[in-house]
Amino acid sequence: MENLAGWASEASAHAASVDRLMLAFTLMMVALSVPVFVLMAVFAVKYRRGRTANRAHPVNRNVWLEVSWAIVPFLLTVVFFVWATKLFADLYDPPADAIAIDVVAKQWMWKFQHPGGQREINELHVPAGEPVKLTMASEDVIHSLYIPALRLKQDVVPGRYTSMWFTADRPGTYKLTCAEFCGVDHSVMGGSFIVMTPAAYERWLGQSQVDDTLAAAGAVLFRERGCSGCHGPGATVHAPPLTGLYGRPVPLEGGGVVTADDQYIRDSILLPQSQIAAGYPHIMPTFQNVLSEEEVLQLVAYIKSLRSGSPEGMRQ
């Protein structure tokens, strides 16, 4: 049973909050249900047929009583609704300085890419006390990254990025599994979630084999796949500039504005005709069957890295 620690321990402050909420709710469940059980048992004995009991003036309706047992439990649940929704909303609000780790799920393994280019499979190392944001993509079916010790999970859906963030604060080795049924080997698609002290994490990063940082790998792809032919410096084609693009609003053809986030950049690479930046021709080809999800993530990292420089830096 000692292994249960890998599942059930509270590795983050969020996990502790969820457990507190659950405990409080359990108490409410007991308060709402035990009277029913006790009264049923008491009535079944006391008012057994043929048994002497005071049955004078039974009632068969009492609107106020009924309204009250509709309203009171409801108000109680509303309190819990607010509490739970507040906790949930925090999950959508990652700090800006979070370490960005990319996740690619495929049947039946988890691949992780750290910003420095370190890659690992079925193991995720993170530093304690620092916020981490995972950007996740799937190569095939829907998976779901589940880290019970954080009380967190998020589906990984093909065709879009999903994300999740956390600050783990207790170093240790925890479980990491797939929670969404994904085919034959679903139940063995898992591994370890390893929280290390920041110093140990730095050491681990240093020891891991690295070819390139993510952004650098993306830069290589950017040249190799011909992106630079249109989007690069000196290109003659009228293509949108990418420097400083990330996080900025992009006016679209036909009205509307989107923020250039990870999802937008991904869609622009794979489904380029869907959201066309206003004022540019529809000439971008799709890279749907050319790039893997990992490569797309590297390109996204590269484009994100083009923050500095003049606004029209890439185009002359």
Added chain:
Amino acid sequence: MSERIELHEPFSDAAQQHEAGMLGMYVFLGTEMMLFGGVFAVIFVTRALHPAEFVAASQKLHVFIGALNTGVLLTSSFAVALAVAFARAARARLAAGLLVAAAGLGLVFLGLKAFEYTLEIHEGLLPLFSRPANFSGPVEHLFMNLYLVATSLHAIHMTIGVVLLTGLAWRIARGGVPLPGRVALVENSGLYWHFVDVIWVFLYPALYLAR
């Protein structure tokens, strides 16, 4: 109601039987509406996800054939409405004739639809019959998949309707359906036909007229 109406087992009078039949048909059409509702939901969500490509793909459809077909169907509905009116007035031959006319227009619709599919096959636009590479992009492929599924689901309903009206007209002509006693049968078949028309009236703008 005439005295010739035959009562079926659980009913105690003719009005009750008539109302039950009508209510049953309305409930059935409610389920049909939810069936197509699923298709429409998919169409609208797809459009919301890819507005520009959706419109571009829609413009490749043969909008005139679609418009012609809309006209054909509306005319056929008119014929069915007349048939119901004549059936109520016990004008059996006229009712049967109009039902046949409506079914004929239904066949015209199906013929035009088939012709449209052939054109699309030649243009390399119809999934199943053309290579995915022919599409200008993935969303056009997606749109044409949806188009094929939605229109063929509708065509299946049309085919059922044609068989239904033809069979009914034949039975009326042979005197198998005493009128106006069993006018409910004509009314219910008419309701089904109108319903299938209305579905087209919504499918046509949703698919052909996306702008």
Added chain:
Amino acid sequence: MTMDNALERRPNPDDLNDRGLSETQDERVSYLRAGHTLRSWLLTTDHKRIAILYLISVTLFFFIGGAAAALVRADLLTPQADLLTNEGYNRAFTLHGVIMVWFFLIPSIPNTFGNFLIPLMIGARDLAFPRLNLLSWYIYMLGGLFTVFVLIAGGVDTGWTFYTPLSSMFSNGHVVMVAVAVFVVGFSSILTGLNFIVTVHKLRAPGMSWGRLRLFVWAHYATSLILVLATPVLSVTLALVAAERLFGLGIFDPKLGGDPLLFQHLFWFYSHPAVYIMVLPALGVVSELVAASARKPVFGYRFIAGSSIAIAIIGFLVWGHHMFVAGQSMYASAVFSFLSLAVAVPSGIKVYNWTATLYKGHIELDPPFFFAASFIGLFVVGGLTGLVLAMLAVDVHLHDTYFVVAHFHYIMVGGTVSAYFGALHFWWPKMSGRIYPRIWGRLAAIFIFLGFNLTFFPQFILGYLGMPRRYHVYDPSFQVLHVLSSAGASILGVAYLMPFTYLFWSMRYGAPAGPNPWDVRGLEWTVPSPPPKHNFEEIPVVTGPPYDYPLEREGDQGEAGDAAEGNAAEGNAGSRA
């Protein structure tokens, strides 16, 4: 205790005075004897006979689905993959889900007891469309045949939820075949729902106003609304999956820009209301059982009837709570969470009103009461743990874990199956004309309750510890709880088989029931048991409210519990009509 004495005796079919052993006068003219050939059963349009056809076939599928569950539980005794392969396990739980959901739970109570009782309860001779009713059974059997074919051909491994793109592009089981089976059986549901709606609207006996309908009928009316409005959405969704798989007409294919989450929205738009299709009839049954056990008018009739309709309506607006971690927007999740918590209100009303109904009643501790009480207990646990899952931050942790498995089994198995058996025990004397030994009924109820809790309570703990569902190979630290669960499942399996032994026994050896063996009120208890082919000799005229038990009675005016059985009841029989 005439009945218990009957157990001792040997049959003497020649002696007509030998009650309990020979055919009674009522049985001679009953629907059961209206034709003895197989043809007279297979071509019947009598709602009661069709109900029996459903009872047999639905129960058969219950045991096929149960066999798959047994396989799953046996495999989970050990953390390794020993009994089944990974793929074999996936096929076993998928089959269990598909058969239990569409071939047992959805048709269980409506198509058997609803079919049998709605016309009797509203004072009609049959359902509005008797031939459609028979057609519905044949369509059900056709769908069942497809499923059995899939079973023999090797099964399917997508889970009963058919999530794309796993089902449409990656799975290598017989997905299309199963989709066809579910599609087909959907038509059976639609026809049954349509028939019930029209019947309740148009065939009520004179004086049977909406406010005088039994709560069982109200619950079935609400269920029928869901059946006709939600089922077609599932049909079209599965048709789209089949088109994608069969013809490559990708609709949800992310590579074409399709949205796999759209499939989930459409699927749960049906499948969440489908949960209420499964549980609303059970709630109707329990309302009847509680009122009958207490021999008292139901407390708050209007609130219970209204809450059925409220559940049916809100049930259509909560599907998104299956997708809190699927990537839908935070605001959508918040709205769905709130609406899901709101379902607690009508459900809570029912539970509290049932409890209040028992207050100052004349409670007979008969098998129906045992089943009703165990239903209420399990439904309360299932319902409240449902609220746990409706809370967003907690669901992020518990979604797709064993907590969810435990929760919906408390509702579906603890709730619906208990109600199914409760209904079987309550109306068996009406359907068969014979009484079964009550002590065995009580024992079966107790064993089912204990076995059920032992099976599924450990799964709440497993879930909170983080064990994901649909896991074949699991962490050895979970083994203790899994062994407990499997042990409970074997008790449960035996307990489910028990009723079929003594119920069959009663058909030959049980004492004749008489029209009203439980001494309760309701139109179905005014006709002989088993009812004659046309239910009522004359359509009854209803003059009073349902559950018109005398309100003021002396608690102990000397009505010994057993006097009710058989003879005393016949006196009451005519009083209603």
